[in-house]
Amino acid sequence: MSTRIEKRQTVMRKAPRQARSHATVAAILQAGARILSDQGWAGFTTNRVAEIAGVSIGSLYQYFPDKLTLVDAIRRxxxxxxxxxxxxxxxxxxxxxxxxxxxxxxxxxxxxxxxxxxxxxxxxxxxxxxxxxxxxxxxxxxxxxxxxxxxxxxxxxxxxxxxxxxxxxxxxxxxxxxxxxxxxxxxxxxxxxxxxxxxxxxxxxxxx
Structure with missing residues (x-):
């Protein structure tokens, strides 16, 4: 069963505003969903997501401070x-x-x-x-x-x-x-x- 997080706020570090940033976030979410689907939670890391999305890890962290925030966005x-x-x-x-x-x-x-x-x-x-x-x-x-x-x-x-x-x-x-x-x-x-x-x-x- 999945771990429950009682009170932690999982919010994006910043929201995308321009077309390019929207495309970056979309690529990150798509890559994250693919990894979760194919490899499960055990294979889900921010480095792997950034690699599959074709973005730098720094770009990923501009929007998602950690993988819990990222998985929350994928779930939403x-x-x-x-x-x-x-x-x-x-x-x-x-x-x-x-x-x-x-x-x-x-x-x-x-x-x-x-x-x-x-x-x-x-x-x-x-x-x-x-x-x-x-x-x-x-x-x-x-x-x-x-x-x-x-x-x-x-x-x-x-x-x-x-x-x-x-x-x-x-x-x-x-x-x-x-x-x-x-x-x-x-x-x-x-x-x-x-x-x-x-x-x-x-x-x-x-x-x-």
Whole structure:
């Protein structure tokens, strides 16, 4: 299991402002995610990240004072990518099957570039309590998108029951995709098809 960091503030030393600095930070985050995915926390060092990113270690330290700050930024970007998938998903005027198919495909793509990343972030890399908080801002917003989709197919405003259904769908989505990534099966069409079928059935159920 990953180490928990109770109160440590993991913030960037400075934020990128120009196009060049944004590109540098993006390269660092991409390299860090690749190393975590391929080599795990044990292989994750700032020197190795700088090498893979093609930047000097001094340039890396301009933005990230240590590897804990860096892994925190990688974790935020991963969560932002997943949240972006939900924000772009639209249930209105689409069948449950169409919505589920597009959502599953987009979520698989979000995990395909670095398929081992989520497991390492969850099980190996240190993290603050904020990321393990089931009531965090990310969790609330993420589940709200699912609940909204459920409510649309129930033809009503979101209810407590819809939030429960959203939690089940979200856990099913995350569990299947993360385990498929761990097993090297993200590209298996059977995994995608069965997950789409499962989510479609939940969404199509009127809830009685």
């Amino acid at each position: 970007r991963h969560l932002d990518d997943c949240l972006s998938v939900m924000k772009k998903s639209r249930a209105t005027e689409r069948s449950p099957a169409e919505f589920a198919a597009d959502l599953v495909q987009a979520m698989i793509l979000a995990h395909s570039t670095h398929p081992g990343l989520h497991r390492v972030l969850l099980d190996e890399a240190p993290s603050s309590e904020d990321y393990r908080n089931p009531s965090s801002a990310f969790e609330v917003e993420y589940l709200a998108h699912y609940a909204q989709a459920v409510a649309i197919y129930r033809n009503r405003r979101p209810t407590a029951a819809d939030h429960t259904t959203a939690l089940i769908i979200s856990d099913a989505m995350d569990g299947v995709i993360h385990n498929a990534a761990r097993r090297g099966m993200l590209a298996d069409p059977g995994i995608k098809d069965e997950l789409v079928r499962l989510i479609s059935l939940f969404l199509a159920d009127t809830g009685g």
